[in-house]
Amino acid sequence: MERIDTKHLLGLENISKSDIEKIIDVGFTFREVLDRPIKKVPVLNGKNIVNLFFENSTRTKISFELAEKRLSADVTNFSASFSSVQKGESLKDTIQNIHVMKMDCVVMRHPVPGSCLQLTNYVDVPIINAGDGSHEHPTQALLDMMSIKEKFGKIKGLKIGIVGDILHSRVALSNIFGLIKLGAKVKLCAPPHLLQRNIEHLGVSVTHDVDELIEWADAINVLRIQRERMGLGLIPSIREYRTFFGITNERIKKHKKEIVLMHPGPINRGVEIDSEIVDSDQTIILDQVLNGVAVRMSVLYLLLGSKDFE
Amino acid sequence: MGKIKIRLLDEAEISKVILRLSHEIIENQKDLDSIAIIGIRTRGEIIARRIIDNIQSHYNKKIDFGILDVTFYRDDFSKNLGSPKVGPSDITFDINNKNIILIDDVLYTGRTIRAAMDELFSFGRPSSIKLGVLVDRGHRELPIKADFIGKNFPTSDNEHIHVLVEEVDDKNEVNLVEY
Numbered sequence: 001m002e003r004i005d006t007k008h009l010l011g012l013e014n015i016s017k018s019d020i021e022k023i024i025d026v027g028f029t030f031r032e033v034l035d036r037p038i039k040k041v042p043v044l045n046g047k048n049i050v051n052l053f054f055e056n057s058t059r060t061k062i063s064f065e066l067a068e069k070r071l072s073a074d075v076t077n078f079s080a081s082f083s084s085v086q087k088g089e090s091l092k093d094t095i096q097n098i099h100v101m102k103m104d105c106v107v108m109r110h111p112v113p114g115s116c117l118q119l120t121n122y123v124d125v126p127i128i129n130a131g132d133g134s135h136e137h138p139t140q141a142l143l144d145m146m147s148i149k150e151k152f153g154k155i156k157g158l159k160i161g162i163v164g165d166i167l168h169s170r171v172a173l174s175n176i177f178g179l180i181k182l183g184a185k186v187k188l189c190a191p192p193h194l195l196q197r198n199i200e201h202l203g204v205s206v207t208h209d210v211d212e213l214i215e216w217a218d219a220i221n222v223l224r225i226q227r228e229r230m231g232l233g234l235i236p237s238i239r240e241y242r243t244f245f246g247i248t249n250e251r252i253k254k255h256k257k258e259i260v261l262m263h264p265g266p267i268n269r270g271v272e273i274d275s276e277i278v279d280s281d282q283t284i285i286l287d288q289v290l291n292g293v294a295v296r297m298s299v300l301y302l303l304l305g306s307k308d309f310e
Numbered sequence: 311m312g313k314i315k316i317r318l319l320d321e322a323e324i325s326k327v328i329l330r331l332s333h334e335i336i337e338n339q340k341d342l343d344s345i346a347i348i349g350i351r352t353r354g355e356i357i358a359r360r361i362i363d364n365i366q367s368h369y370n371k372k373i374d375f376g377i378l379d380v381t382f383y384r385d386d387f388s389k390n391l392g393s394p395k396v397g398p399s400d401i402t403f404d405i406n407n408k409n410i411i412l413i414d415d416v417l418y419t420g421r422t423i424r425a426a427m428d429e430l431f432s433f434g435r436p437s438s439i440k441l442g443v444l445v446d447r448g449h450r451e452l453p454i455k456a457d458f459i460g461k462n463f464p465t466s467d468n469e470h471i472h473v474l475v476e477e478v479d480d481k482n483e484v485n486l487v488e489y
Contacts, residue, residue, distance in 0.1 A: 002395065033399075
């Protein structure tokens with residue numbers, strides 16, 4: 001039976017290489033399920049999963065919900081904006097109330113880093129981190145790695161670049177942990193103040209020149225410029241960012257090389273990446289979205305389906 | 311692991327049994343164009359391939375072939391039954407209106423076959439499903455029976471039938487194993 005060692009998926013920092021590889025491999029099995037006329041399997045029949053979203057999300061939430069439904073689980077959705085959280089209820093009380101209703105798994109997005117880890121103190125069911133502040137977003141990194149593996153047939157030895165606001169990006173951090181564990185080389189590109197100090201300790205290299213990154217990389221993950229974190233004086237202007245860090249038509253043409261471009265979405269066309277490039281066959285952005293459903297099915301199956309809870 | 315009590319079939323006998331199964335499947339079907347053979351992963355798949363090869367060489371007829379992995383459809387998947395690694399199913403033809411022959415190595419409780427039938431319906435609506443197995447060892451827990459049986463080997467509860475195939479196990483034999 002397929003099993004993984006970890007009980008929760010809180011991040012990729014603290015799970016083993018073999019767990020990550022297994023999640024990606026089983027993800028490809030679920031990709032096949034998504035190609036069938038009836039895209040549903042009964043593995044999680046009778047399991048209740050609650051999606052707790054304390055922060056806005058469109059694709060991650062839809063992706064998790066689709067994954068859960070295609071595994072035949074029963075799904076309960078919770079959005080902070082329509083809940084008692086607005087009335088001042090604490091996270092602990094919200095969770096304990098939901099837990100006492102006998103949920104089998106919690107998927108949570110929360111703006112505070114470490115909130116999923118804190119949750120493990122209150123409930124004993126598997127917890128899946130769907131993004132905790134600027135800390136980790138493990139399922140996004142898993143789907144990115146699955147897409148890389150689909151495209152290149154391997155991950156080990158590949159040169160993967162990440163460009164954008166690394167400092168505030170949970171996608172970047174999870175990708176770094178995962179890619180390094182699987183033996184890829186990772187280079188980060190960002191303005192110096194949008195990069196953690198001493199991040200080289202994680203085993204990555206750093207540049208501030210996006211042309212150097214394009215020249216070096218087999219694939220680049222282009223991060224979204226988070227407008228909601230703007231207005232803090234971090235970037236002088238969107239135009240200046242595009243000039244120095246944008247994946248523009250001119251840049252890509254200039255380098256004349258095959259490069260695979262990824263983006264976790266939502267895309268700001270014309271800011272971090274040009275519209276024409278988004279629609280070109282150099283990107284695997286839509287494959288990432290499809291793989292996202294498959295890899296989340298894999299995570300849910302491996303955490304819930306193939307384990308016994310006595 | 312249990313210990314091998316007796317060898318039930320050797321390599322030559324297995325070939326003969328599979329050849330007979332191949333002929334029986336053809337004999338039974340009026341419209342050869344409508345049949346498709348689907349093997350259940352892992353060893354059912356390999357036996358199904360051998361049947362396909364036999365039909366190809368004796369009747370010069372190419373038959374649609376597919377693979378089913380029933381892991382996600384099992385009713386007992388949460389118990390550790392030592393199921394093999396999960397892999398994707400691979401059915402590239404349209405199963406609607408086909409006469410499907412499901413192939414597995416050993417027919418035991420019937421639960422794998424139930425799972426396989428459930429899964430097949432997520433690909434479409436075949437006009438019929440028949441079942442072929444290399445060995446029927448008894449102990450059914452569901453109302454399922456095979457249409458094509460290679461060998462009947464009645465067993466007791468603490469015995470298991472192990473079908474070994476060259477492609478996976480480096481040798482071809484069928485053993486009765488005691489636990």
